[in-house]
Amino acid sequence: MVELSPVIWWVRRDLRLSDNPAALAACAGGRPVIPVFIHDDGVARLGAAPKWRLGLGLECFASTLARIGSRLVLRRGDALEVLRALVAQSGAGAVVWTRAYDPDSVARDTRVKTALKQDGIEARSLAGHLLFEPWTVATGQGAFYKVYTPFWKVVRTREVPEPCAAPRALPAPATWPESDMLDSWQMGTAMRKGAEIVATHLRVGEEAAQARLDEFAASAIADYATARDFPACNGTSRLSENLAYGEISPRTCWHAGLRAMHEGKAGAETFLKELAWREFAYHLLWHSPHIATSNWRPEWDAFPWNTDENAPEVIAWRQGRTGMEFVDAAMRELFVTGTMHNRGRMIVASYLTKHLMTHWRIGLDWFADTLIDWDPAANAMGWQWSAGSGPDATPYFRVFNPVTQLARFDPGRRYVDTWIAEGRRRPSRKALSYFEAVPPSWGLSAQDAYPAPVVTAEAGRKRALEAYQARKF
Ligand SMILES: Cc1cc2nc3c(=O)[nH]c(=O)nc-3n(C[C@H](O)[C@H](O)[C@H](O)COP(=O)(O)OP(=O)(O)OC[C@H]3O[C@@H](n4cnc5c(N)ncnc54)[C@H](O)[C@@H]3O)c2cc1C
Known part of the structure; x- marks a missing residue:
């Protein structure tokens, strides 16, 4: 035959x-x-x-x-x-x-x-990879959306087809073409010893992703609308890791959210809204690809950002040693788990771009190197949103205060105590594992004193606002 x-x-x-x-x-x-x-x-x-x-x-x-x-x-x-x-x-x-x-x-x-x-x-x-092809969502004038809320109003009413079944078998060819060995690609070389630590936080593959969604839809989704803001709570789905590699489809997540909504689980609609943020990020990237590399609003090119990635305060930021507990906890969570809570992402991004007046691209690059859920669209939108240079961005003069944010979103200090070892009599296992994960060349020890702020919340805010007011646009 x-x-x-x-x-x-x-x-x-x-x-x-x-x-x-x-x-x-x-x-x-x-x-x-x-x-x-x-x-x-x-x-x-x-x-x-x-x-x-x-x-x-x-x-x-x-x-x-x-x-x-x-x-x-x-x-x-x-x-x-x-x-x-x-x-x-x-x-x-x-x-x-x-x-x-x-x-x-x-x-x-x-x-x-x-x-x-x-x-x-x-x-x-x-x-x-998406719920809607980016070119199928358009304003009444046929343009693309630059602001999330009207985008959401349009997509929330759209029919999302039910996920399709998996093929039971893929017919094999008579002869298989030769293949490289995965080990020969050495995909983990740049992770060095950090890999062993981050590996304990991963959930890899389609089955793990589905289990994660099922667990979330069965319980945490109910309180998601409020719990999602508190990094010490296990209140979010953590599906970004799997969505990034397509180990689960957005339609599967969307329909699980819809079912939860019909079952009366209060947080389900907020979960759908977050999935729509992912869509919005791709909508923006598709229609304005430069969002990944340059200021979405070109007038921001004239802003006096620090562009030295080796400036001492930028190194302190990367190493979780800014002296701002919320910022440092989040940066250490990133290094140990390969992810960071969304509240942490907003705070560290605001601190870097506003208090430290450092170009968002330096932060974007660090995330692209360290996030296991790195996503080209969500990362670009998140950084430009935080810096104030993007479409639908938080205005530059809205500076997150990492001290008041801590009081509000980590009132029991569980998050910062989980991730910061210095000065604690009995540091947590996770806080200590940070020192095992970082390169020895950083010269960090859990016995070090906790650093004084590289820039205080007040001084950083004042400097950022002065620069913003003096801008030429
Ligand atoms: C500076 C910055 C950088 C970011 N970089 C990335 C990135 O590289 N990869 C990434 O997946 N997300 C990124 N985000 C968005 C967000 O922080 C993560 O998607 C979220 O923390 C993932 O956790 P989760 O899966 O538990 O989310 P959940 O709260 O459970 O949300 C469900 C899903 O909705 C999507 N989602 C939620 N919030 C957002 C958002 N703000 N923007 C886009 N999609 C969202 C994600 O796919 C997420 O998995 C970034 C945000 C900021 C502020």
């Missing part, structure tokens, strides 16, 4: 079988499916933590595929060259993938699609 020509499923940030339209499209015609992940420049450029976490996700996804009689082929190189070589080796007639929306991926995918079509290969990209 003549074997049907295979379909290549180009796996990217969609490490799941359930609700994966690209996976379904690949096996729809009963042709053999060759799942392939390509380590290209985009992967090479990833920061230490997301690259390492991606490697763990790939390992897990390869086992998922093996359980249904398939494999994950790993190849390294330029995406188009790799795909062309695979087509030639396997006789594949089609390539399918899930769409990405960041400018580099869009440019690469456009080039790949055009070239494959010219080669006579069917090349199809499908939705799957």
Whole structure:
């Protein structure tokens, strides 16, 4: 019997079988499916933590595929060259993938699609990473939304299709193309010894992601609207880690939120609103890709930001040694767990860009290196929102005071006591693990004295506001 020509499923940030339209499209015609992940420049450029976490996700996804009689082929190189070589080796007639929306991926995918079509290969990209394609949400005038609230008003009433079922099997080709060994990619090299510590906080893979969603929807979602603001509470879903690698689909999360809402769980609508913030971030990135690299409002180019990433106060910020407990606790949480509570992200970003008057790009780059849930859209929007330079941003003159924020959102000081060791008689295990995770070259010890503020809340605010008032725009 003549074997049907295979379909290549180009796996990217969609490490799941359930609700994966690209996976379904690949096996729809009963042709053999060759799942392939390509380590290209985009992967090479990833920061230490997301690259390492991606490697763990790939390992897990390869086992998922093996359980249904398939494999994950790993190849390294330029995406188009790799795909062309695979087509030639396997006789594949089609390539399918899930769409990405960041400018580099869009440019690469456009080039790949055009070239494959010219080669006579069917090349199809499908939705799957978002609830709504960014170009399908538009104002009455056909423009894109720059402010979240009207965006939310439009998308909240939209029908989100139910998640689709996972394929039970992916037909295997008669001969599997050769594959790199994942270990040879050394995805975790830049994490050094920190990996061992961060690893204890991860939940990797599709099953873990679904379990996380189920647990959240069964309990914490009810109090989410208030508990989500208190970093000492386990009040949020923590799904950003899995959404970042596509280990769960946003539709699956959305429908779990809708069900919880219909069951009368009070916090469910707020959860849907947060999922819509993720959509909004992609909406902005798609329509104004420069948000990832430069001030969304160009007048901010003239602002006197500090751009020296080695300035002592910036080093103190990165090391969680600013002397501002809320800021330091959050920066240490980041280093030990690979994530940071949203309240912490807003406070450390405000402190860096306002109290320390440092360019948001320095913070954005640090997050891109250290966050296991790094997301190109949410990170860019979060930093520009915090700095005041973005669309729908918090105004620059609204300076988060890290001292009053602490009193308000960590009234029992559980969060800061969890993460700061210095000066405590019995520091927590997590606070101590920070000193195990950091590079020895930082020269930090739990026995050090806790530092005095590099800039106090009042002095930093005054300096930031003076600079803002003296601005030429
Ligand atoms: C400076 C800054 C940088 C950020 N960088 C990232 C990043 O790199 N990756 C990332 O996923 N999020 C980022 N965020 C957004 C937010 O902090 C995280 O999504 C959230 O803390 C993840 O925790 P969770 O999964 O428990 O969220 P939950 O509160 O359970 O929310 C559910 C989901 O909604 C989405 N969401 C929630 N809040 C936001 C938000 N403000 N913006 C966009 N999506 C949101 C996330 O996908 C999240 O998983 C950033 C925020 C700021 C202020």
